[in-house]
Amino acid sequence: MKVRNLHKSFENKLSILNGIDITLPKGSWTSIIGPSGVGKSTLLHCLSGLLMPDEGKVYFDDVDLFGLQEKQRSDYRRFNIGFIFQDYKLLPYYSVLDNVMLPLMYDRPKKELYPIAVDLLKRVGINENLFKRLPNGLSGGEKQRVAIARALIANPATLFCDEPTGNLDEQNRDRVVNLLKSLKEEGKRIILVTHDLEVASHSDQLFRLSTGKLINEGVLL
Numbered sequence: 001m002k003v004r005n006l007h008k009s010f011e012n013k014l015s016i017l018n019g020i021d022i023t024l025p026k027g028s029w030t031s032i033i034g035p036s037g038v039g040k041s042t043l044l045h046c047l048s049g050l051l052m053p054d055e056g057k058v059y060f061d062d063v064d065l066f067g068l069q070e071k072q073r074s075d076y077r078r079f080n081i082g083f084i085f086q087d088y089k090l091l092p093y094y095s096v097l098d099n100v101m102l103p104l105m106y107d108r109p110k111k112e113l114y115p116i117a118v119d120l121l122k123r124v125g126i127n128e129n130l131f132k133r134l135p136n137g138l139s140g141g142e143k144q145r146v147a148i149a150r151a152l153i154a155n156p157a158t159l160f161c162d163e164p165t166g167n168l169d170e171q172n173r174d175r176v177v178n179l180l181k182s183l184k185e186e187g188k189r190i191i192l193v194t195h196d197l198e199v200a201s202h203s204d205q206l207f208r209l210s211t212g213k214l215i216n217e218g219v220l221l
Contacts, residue, residue: 001025001047001158001189006056008039008046016042017053018212026157029180029190031203033217038209040193041162047191048081048160049073060158078103082151086163088143090135090150096121097131100150113153120149124179141172148179159183161192165199177202 006020016039024030034040045051047058049065058065060080068076090099100117101110121131124145135143144164151159161180165173177199184190194200206217 001061002057002059003047004057004059006043006046006058007054008042008051009054015212017046020056020212020214022207022214024158024189024191026189027184027187028205029184029192029203030205030207031200032191032193032207032209032214033195033197033200034209036195039212040209043209044083044160044162044191044193048083048158049077050083078107079154080156080158082154082156082159084144084147084151084159084161084164086166088135088147090143090146092135095132095134096126096138096146099135099146100153103150103153117149117153120152121146124149125175139172140167141169141175144168144172144176145179148176152183156188158189158191161190161194163193163195165194165196173199 001024003020003022003024006017007015008017009015020043032040032043042051046053049058052066063076065073065076091102094102097114097117100120101113104113118131126142126145126149130138130142135146138146144167159180165176168176173196180190180192181202192199192203200206207214208217
């Protein structure tokens with residue numbers, strides 16, 4: 001994945017991203033740190049195609065993400081990109097199992113998605129007795145693990161993680177970190193925004209976002 005000369009400003013003319021250039025290899029974990037309000041979430045949204053930049057290119061292999069039409073870009077995201085949010089974004093009136101299947105429910109039969117969703121939920125440590133439960137009946141750690149399973153339903157090559165451990169206690173934080181490490185070892189590309197330097201310490205490369213630029217904080221080995 002390559003990002004070239006990415007710019008983003010908002011209506012008040014505040015420049016949030018100012019010429020971002022970065023290469024993100026497959027099978028790597030890249031963390032991005034920086035204070036609140038500096039634009040870390042905006043960067044993730046641009047890199048994943050959720051937000052249109054003012055200028056610049058984002059390439060996934062030979063795919064120019066913003067060279068695609070909106071419908072094509074949406075389809076590309078659905079099948080190739082997973083996104084994990086700090087606030088989980090689970091739909092409150094859908095069961096755990098349906099939340100996991102939801103991203104592909106209009107593309108593939110439910111009976112085909114069911115065993116995949118079950119396997120993913122078991123992998124992230126969600127017991128079968130929770131499969132039919134609504135999200136408001138889950139703990140924060142359980143909600144985040146369901147959200148990770150949902151992000152993996154299409155077996156995406158790239159996972160974007162926006163403060164995925166920010167609402168979790170230490171035990172659940174470490175469990176999520178271990179899940180992400182195992183996914184990286186399987187060849188997935190992890191791009192994670194965090195305030196937690198303990199979480200960031202597990203990454204292969206670390207960048208700080210400051211005044212619209214990414215500052216390389218070094219490679220962590």
